[in-house]
Amino acid sequence: MKLYFAFSLMALSVTALAQVKIQEELFIPGKNPEIVKELVDTGSVIIDHVTSEGFELYGSQGLARYLDDKNIVYLDMKAINEKVLADYPTSAEISQKLQNAAAKYPHIMRLTSIGKSVKGKDLWVMKISDNVARDEVEPEFKYISSMHGDEITGRELTVSLIEEIGEKYGRDSEITELVNNTEIFIMPSMNPDGSDLKQRANANWTDLNRNFPDMTRDTQSSPTGRQIEVQHVMKFQNERQFALSANFHGGTIVANYPWDSKYDVHPLNDLVIELSQGYSNLNPEMKNSQEFPGGITNGADWYIVRGGMQDWSYVWHNDLQITVELSHQKWPPYRDIPGFYQDNRDSLVYFMKEVHRGAGIKIARPGISGSVVVKQTSPAVKDFGSYAFKNSEFYKVLPDGDYTFTLTEKNSAASKAVNVRVEKNLISSNGNYIELN
Numbered sequence: 001m002k003l004y005f006a007f008s009l010m011a012l013s014v015t016a017l018a019q020v021k022i023q024e025e026l027f028i029p030g031k032n033p034e035i036v037k038e039l040v041d042t043g044s045v046i047i048d049h050v051t052s053e054g055f056e057l058y059g060s061q062g063l064a065r066y067l068d069d070k071n072i073v074y075l076d077m078k079a080i081n082e083k084v085l086a087d088y089p090t091s092a093e094i095s096q097k098l099q100n101a102a103a104k105y106p107h108i109m110r111l112t113s114i115g116k117s118v119k120g121k122d123l124w125v126m127k128i129s130d131n132v133a134r135d136e137v138e139p140e141f142k143y144i145s146s147m148h149g150d151e152i153t154g155r156e157l158t159v160s161l162i163e164e165i166g167e168k169y170g171r172d173s174e175i176t177e178l179v180n181n182t183e184i185f186i187m188p189s190m191n192p193d194g195s196d197l198k199q200r201a202n203a204n205w206t207d208l209n210r211n212f213p214d215m216t217r218d219t220q221s222s223p224t225g226r227q228i229e230v231q232h233v234m235k236f237q238n239e240r241q242f243a244l245s246a247n248f249h250g251g252t253i254v255a256n257y258p259w260d261s262k263y264d265v266h267p268l269n270d271l272v273i274e275l276s277q278g279y280s281n282l283n284p285e286m287k288n289s290q291e292f293p294g295g296i297t298n299g300a301d302w303y304i305v306r307g308g309m310q311d312w313s314y315v316w317h318n319d320l321q322i323t324v325e326l327s328h329q330k331w332p333p334y335r336d337i338p339g340f341y342q343d344n345r346d347s348l349v350y351f352m353k354e355v356h357r358g359a360g361i362k363i364a365r366p367g368i369s370g371s372v373v374v375k376q377t378s379p380a381v382k383d384f385g386s387y388a389f390k391n392s393e394f395y396k397v398l399p400d401g402d403y404t405f406t407l408t409e410k411n412s413a414a415s416k417a418v419n420v421r422v423e424k425n426l427i428s429s430n431g432n433y434i435e436l437n
């Protein structure tokens with residue numbers, strides 16, 4: 001009774017979503033989120049993965065007691081996680097696998113820790129490229145998985161992808177061409193503490209995918225006051241020029257495209273739908289989804305997410321990102337992981353290649369920053385807005401067509417316009433860049 005009382009008090013006060021403590025992880029069967037609407041409206045709980053089978057409900061201690069009192073049926077996901085996740089590697093074992101791959105393929109792989117988790121575990125990122133020790137001007141791509149610690153399938157699949165790239169480089173022409181002309185960054189585990197604790201949140205009971213700057217409530221992308229794992233990813237993103245990315249979750253099977261935080265149409269709506277559909281088409285179970293036509297969904301149409309990584313990466317970093325849900329169970333039996341890899345392998349490779357569907361400018365002088373106005377001239381005349389760039393390079397993933405990029409350097413009144421063409425299924429040597437002096 002005491003716990004229930006504590007929860008009710010919290011539910012009555014309006015709590016910012018970013019501060020919701022996730023100590024209880026429940027699944028409510030049935031398609032009826034209205035039964036907890038009262039709770040959702042207070043901002044004291046988080047809902048996720050609403051499907052016809054039910055939805056997940058996260059909140060602080062006392063949530064289950066609260067539902068008991070209201071006679072609402074639920075399953076305790078943490079208790080289920082404990083059993084099944086016992087078969088999975090620990091985060092220390094994942095670290096070892098990544099170190100082994102970096103040691104085995106040093107010519108194309110370099111492993112870096114971008115910082116430490118709340119509990120001091122390394123947040124590893126594998127860079128994969130030819131001339132891996134050099135920062136070349138090539139289109140930059142990234143995958144990040146398992147910021148929800150219990151959504152574990154993506155961690156396993158991204159490690160498998162790293163290992164396959166290592167084995168196939170120099171033997172398989174598709175993989176070799178991709179690695180030679182792209183800078184690929186893969187982070188299998190953004191929340192190692194959560195994965196080891198077999199829980200969604202990080203070690204501070206915080207949902208990392210509700211903790212990023214959000215365009216609907218933040219005017220700037222400031223790391224202040226955010227969880228340490230989010231701060232490290234923000235700094236990492238800030239140091240690079242990612243143009244295309246995906247982040248992996250579990251709980252259903254679908255490719256989710258922006259926006260998540262508002263109902264407006266994304267400026268690259270047709271392209272991001274095509275890319276999501278491209279991912280789904282190569283994954284038979286996703287493509288044939290009964291729940292989501294074609295295996296894709298707009299984020300906000302599904303349910304609103306505030307403070308997610310996906311919208312933040314495009315709004316502040318010109319990095320077009322989708323969110324891929326890989327498995328109905330967040331914790332499928334470990335023996336099923338090779339099957340999930342088979343289902344997703346072609347999609348994973350396809351999506352990385354699509355970073356070449358864009359164009360860029362590189363400037364011979366180092367350290368130049370400024371802005372680029374992007375305008376399509378054919379097949380239609382269309383404005384794609386203005387984007388900041390730095391480190392003398394700019395690159396943007398775009399729909400096929402002809403474009404004018406008008407570049408203005410910082411502290412300069414003069415602009416320079418260049419014409420570029422974007423074509424699909426074309427990997428240019430080191431990327432499609434126009435070089436300027």
Ligand SMILES: [Zn+2]
Binds near residue numbers: 148151209248
């Ligand atoms: Zn998730």
